[in-house]
Each structure stands twice: as structure tokens, then as C-alpha cells.
Amino acid sequence: MSLEAVLCLDGTVLAAPLADLLQRIDHPQVSASGVSNPEDSS
């Protein structure tokens, strides 16, 4: 699927997957090795 097609998709079709995606975005997975800084890991 192209970017243009995605930008034109019906919002109602996208509502549920986008909501799920955005919720996950708020919890980034960061895997750090060799550091102990809590900021560097999830």
C-alpha cells in the first residue's frame, strides 16, 4: 500500500488499529546493554 493510499483511507476503518498503535507508542521498547541508566530502558 502506498503512502498516498494510507493518507486517503477512511478514518473509520483506521480508528481501531490506530488507537491500538498509539497506545503502544506510549510504551517504547528500548533494550540497553552495558548501561544502568533507568532512562535508557523500558
Next chain:
Amino acid sequence: MDADPGRPATPGRLPRHEVPPAHLVPLARGDGDPATLEWLRSAERSRRLMLLRALSDALARHRPPAGPLGPDGSAWELLTRAEKRAPDAVDAVLMHPPTGTWLALVLRRLRGTAPDEAPLWAVLGHLGALAAAAGVRAGLDFDVAVPARHGSVPLPTLGCAVLPGADHEPWAAARVRAAGGRVRVEGSRRAVPLPAEPGDDAPGWQALRRVTVGPVGLRLELALDDLDPYRAYPRPTEPSRLSDQALSHWRRLLAQAWTVLLRDEPQTAAALRRGLTSLTPTRPGERFRPHSMTVGDAFGGIVASEPDDAVQLAVTLVHEFQHTKLGGLLHLAPLCTTGPDAEAELFYAPWRDDPRPLEGLLQGIYAFAGVTRFWHAHRRADDPDTAALAQFEFALWRAQVGHTLRTVHRHERLTPLGLRFLDLLDRRCAAWSDEPVPAALSELARAAGANHRARWRAHHLRPAAPAVDAAVSAWRGGADRPPAALAAEPALVPDLAARRLDSVATLARHRLGDRGGPAPARVAGAVPGDTHLAGGHRTAAARAYLAQLAADPCHVAAWAGLGCALDSGDGDATHRRAARLLGRHPERALAVQRALLAATGRPADPLGLAAWLGAGPAGTP
């Protein structure tokens, strides 16, 4: 989206990427061939397109202030125009690992879930830089506003223009204009023309460096990215150009590491060729303590410190690539459920100083399963420089991964997919359990693992205060054993001061990997007893730990180390009881000693106290 191009979508419903067994099984076993990586990459592409759509929707909804870039919608128009002319140009920019990091960050900023460390207009304006890069790649004419930071204007996947002058604002507006094949980056007063070949450096232009290593047909091609503002985590980062000398060093080590991987891990190498596209170099860490990082949003990219040698780089690539694969899978389906209390449950992770949530622990298990696999194969390489080290690392990580897997592999928060994933991984790891390792190296690995665990417990576990007070009273009153309440499960209280708990393992690596070399002048976090322990000299180690405790009765590393030093099966009953207690519950000895010191101003004899605490409940020897 794009789940199965041959399968029509249900009207009104978006097709979804599935997790077919053909890809799940190899991934769960820690592997994954190029086809599996291509499947993950396809899902990532869909994810990023969806994130762009989410950004478009959010901007339409919120209309944040335009800032110095002005109300410029040309970036979106340019991206779609570039896609029509050259879809691969937009794909290259979209799939560039830092683009994934930026997409996630900009959405978090708009949602108020990321800190405001760079101006929002500059973070949003990065879309213009992506569009400009796509426009250049597609050979379009265009004019688009972009952010500049201290005069640097990055064009992702291509390089970074550096506007002349030394008086640049921290953040400012610039423009990229292209006409008739000529591209200029223009600041408020000065401009930089891009060279005809943007892959080459030119005055005012730093090209993104690309490294190609390996023979024809088996080449690894990746960007050595020291320029992109979103190449690291968690905030936008300024360009940090590698010196020519450092660049040569990286090229040489990558070539050597790739040779190692092609020989020892050809399947992983084949997958890496499809799944690793960018490496962000950082400064070297302490010897045998490299730093590396993988951000799930930046699929295809890793961050790694300059390695000590090629083998260390090879194992770092394997380690981080495990995170890449698991991160890609987690974007499709979770391995565990979330909930309000999920982050409160923390676990021991043998590769970390800090307690970890289940999600982080699963990442570590998967990464170190890959590390174990690497050393398992590398042991057979007959490399005299690393033969002993490989045996040690294999024995260490085989045990650590196996133990950690057993801790969580039936955890109630695991989804059906998570249960299946860990079952398959467990079976793979179990196959290593009977592999012979020379006894001395196996014992050294056991000591290093036990020491890490003991130090972790002493730092992060807290027996209940009433039980500790009761133990102090019992000790002072001459009781023959501690109160039973002290055996209750301790509370986990993360100690942010816990650092470098792996010092015995690091010292062992020095001993095995720097054959004939001098003892390390200093391994951060190590105490004198650790050096003896890593050298296999338990009696000397016990003496050194006791001397340290005489000077500092509550020294965490010395208490933890003492238990390991006494753990030889030799010695009298007092030693054996002390060893047993300190090996399993060093936190009890430390807590009681601290309380005794606070109550009386005088510490107890460490061996006597540990042996007393090691006496079981009434009726046991």
C-alpha cells in the same frame, strides 16, 4: 495492512499482518531466515505508514503553532509526489531506522507522553527533512522548509549540510531547494550546495557513510550513522562526526566481525544482511564492557560503542539483532499482557544491574539466548585468542538464560503466543545443557554468575525491618539461631546506586581474553577480593573480602563476594553455614549487620554472623 497482497481485504476492514508458524517457529527458536526478516520488514513498513497517517490526523486535529518554519504543508505534498515518481525513494527514507524513532517521538510529543526537550516545531519540521531527502532521491524540483540545529541540516539517508559560520541559533529555520538536478540548503544568511553525488563529502556537506563488507553474494551493507538527529534515544542528537581514524577502525572491525559471523553463524549472517541497515557508533566503553542499544521503533538500526575487537563486535551484532527481531514481532503481537500492576512486578536479570519488568526480562532472555548461540558456535572456531573466553561465555550465558527462562516461562501474564514462544526457546536452550565445558572454566562461570546474583540480592532485596530488629535482639541475647521471621520473602526495593555488578565476570574476561597481559589496573566496581575470585583463588579472596569488611562492615560487594569465596565445600561447619547463607541470602547478613551497627556502634564478626544466620529453623543442624 498489506498482510497478504493476494488476499482481498474485507470491505470496511483493514487487512492485518498475521504471525504464521513458518515465521514464528524460527524466531522463537532464536533464529530467523531472510524470508522471516523480510516479513518483519514488511510489517514495519505498514506500521510506519500507519504512524504517518496518525501524524497527519493529529496535525489536522490539533494544529500546533507552526513556529519558525511557517505554515508549510509542502512536506506532505512532496512526499506523495516523490512516491509517485520513485516509490523506492520514499521507502528508503521511510524505512531508515531513525525515521521510526522520530515517528514515535513526534506522536508522543503531540500526545504529551514524551518530555519537551527540543522545540515541537523542530521535531514536527523533521517531516520536511524526510520529504527533502525523498525529493532528492526521486530527482524532483521542490522547495521545502526544514529545521536547522546549530547550523546543521540533516537530510536522512543522505547526509547533513553544515551551514558556514559559528554564530548559529540552537534551532532555526532553513530551506532545501532543488531545481534542474541542483540542490541547495539555505540558511537565513548562507547556503550550501549539495554535491552531484550526495554520497560523497563536499565543502559544507557530510555524507552519510556506508560500509560494505564481505565477499560478493555475502555482503553486509549498512550505514554508519553519525549524523541523523534521531539515531539515538531518547532525544534528538546533534551530529557527531567520526574521525577518519575512527571510521577506518570501524570499517576494519566490521569486516573482521563479518568474517567471524559468516564462519560461525552463517544463518544469522544471512538474516542480518536483510534486517540490519544502520549502526550508530558511540565512544568505546570500558574494556570488556561495551555499550549497545536497540530501540524497538528503529527497526533495522542499532547503537553500539566502539568495540574492543572483532569478536566483541560480532557478538554485539548478534545480541542487538535479537532485540531487533523480537521488537519487530512485538509490533505485531504481544507476548505478555499489560495491566495497572504490570510494571510493579520486577525480576532478577543476570545481565543487568537493575531489577527488570517482565517485558524487559523477555527481551534480555531472547538477546542472551542469541549470545549463548554465538559462543556455542565460536567455541568450535579453534581461535586460540578466544578459545577459553568462548568456553567461559558459553557456560555463563547458558546457565543464566536457562535459569531466567525457568523463572518466567509459565508466568500468568504470558499470552498464548508468549507461552508458545518461550516453550520453543526453552527447548532450543535445553539442547545446550549437555555440552561439555572444561571444568575450570565452568567453575569460573558459575562463580561469576553466583557473584552477580549475590550482589544483586544484597543491593535490591530488603528483609522486613521488624524481622531484622528481632534478629539483632536475638544475636545480642545469645540465641542459637535467628528468628524464623527473617526467612520471610524480602521486599524488592530497587537500589539506584547498584552499578557494575558484573565485576567478577569482567575480571574473568580480562584474565581469559588478555592472555599473558598484566592484570587490569582497574575494573570499575571491582574490589580486591573479586580479582582473587576471578583468578580461582578462593582462600585469598575470602581473606580480602574479610579485610574489606573489617574496614567497611556494610560493604555490599564484600558481603556478596565472601559467600562466593567460602563456597568451595571446604572448611568447617561454620564456614559451610556462612557460605550457604551468603550464597542464597546475602541481603539478610547485610541488613542485620547494618542494624547492629546502628544499634550498638559495633559490627559483628562477618563469618560468625553469617554462620549464625545460616543456622536453619529450630531442629535443623
